[in-house]
Structure formats: C-alpha cells, structure tokens
Amino acid sequence: MLTVNRYKCCYCGACVSVCPTCALELVETWLEISADCKECGICTKICPVGALEVEA
Ligand code: SF4
Ligand code: SF4
Known part of the structure; x- marks a missing residue:
C-alpha cells in the first residue's frame, strides 16, 4: 500500500508526473x-x- 506522509x-x-498509471493527483493542498x-x-x-512509501 502506498502512503503519503502529510507532514513531509x-x-x-x-x-x-512520473506515475505510469496516473494514480496521483494534487487537489488543492491534498495529494490523492x-x-x-x-x-x-x-x-x-x-x-x-521522502514523503511517499510503499508498505507491505
Ligand atoms: S508511481 Fe507511485 S502512485 Fe504511481 S503506481 Fe507507482 S507507486 Fe503507485
Ligand atoms: S513528490 Fe512532491 S507532491 Fe509528491 S509526495 Fe513528494 S513532496 Fe509531495
């Protein structure tokens, strides 16, 4: 599971722009x-x- 550290x-x-499946989107001040x-x-x-992490 991909998680984003909102504090970082x-x-x-x-x-x-690098996601091959366009799974990320900036919505105002939120990363979806x-x-x-x-x-x-x-x-x-x-x-x-280093705000993004793939966790098991
Ligand atoms: S680039 Fe990030 S958001 Fe896109 S598929 Fe890979 S891990 Fe998921
Ligand atoms: S690359 Fe930029 S927008 Fe994406 S998680 Fe890192 S700091 Fe946030």
Whole structure:
C-alpha cells in the first residue's frame, strides 16, 4: 500500500508526473492516491522529501 506522509509532503507535484498509471493527483493542498496505484514505487524514488512509501 502506498502512503503519503502529510507532514513531509510539500505538494511539489513531482510524483504526479512520473506515475505510469496516473494514480496521483494534487487537489488543492491534498495529494490523492487512487485505486489505479500499482505500488511500483517509482514515485517514492522521485519525491524530494521522502514523503511517499510503499508498505507491505
Ligand atoms: S507507486 Fe507507482 S503506481 Fe503507485 S502512485 Fe507511485 S508511481 Fe504511481
Ligand atoms: S513528490 Fe513528494 S513532496 Fe512532491 S507532491 Fe509528491 S509526495 Fe509531495
């Protein structure tokens, strides 16, 4: 399961543009993770503040 640390995320949008399934969306000051997430982990590597994590 992909989780976002709301305290770390600065809503830069970098993760949104790298997701191959377009599962991430910035909605005002909220990062939405949709059911389209395949837990590939690409977004976790691009996030500059380490706010995204794929957990078992
Ligand atoms: S883990 Fe992969 S599929 Fe899920 S939101 Fe991140 S980049 Fe997209
Ligand atoms: S890349 Fe990281 S800091 Fe930027 S919007 Fe995504 S989770 Fe937030």
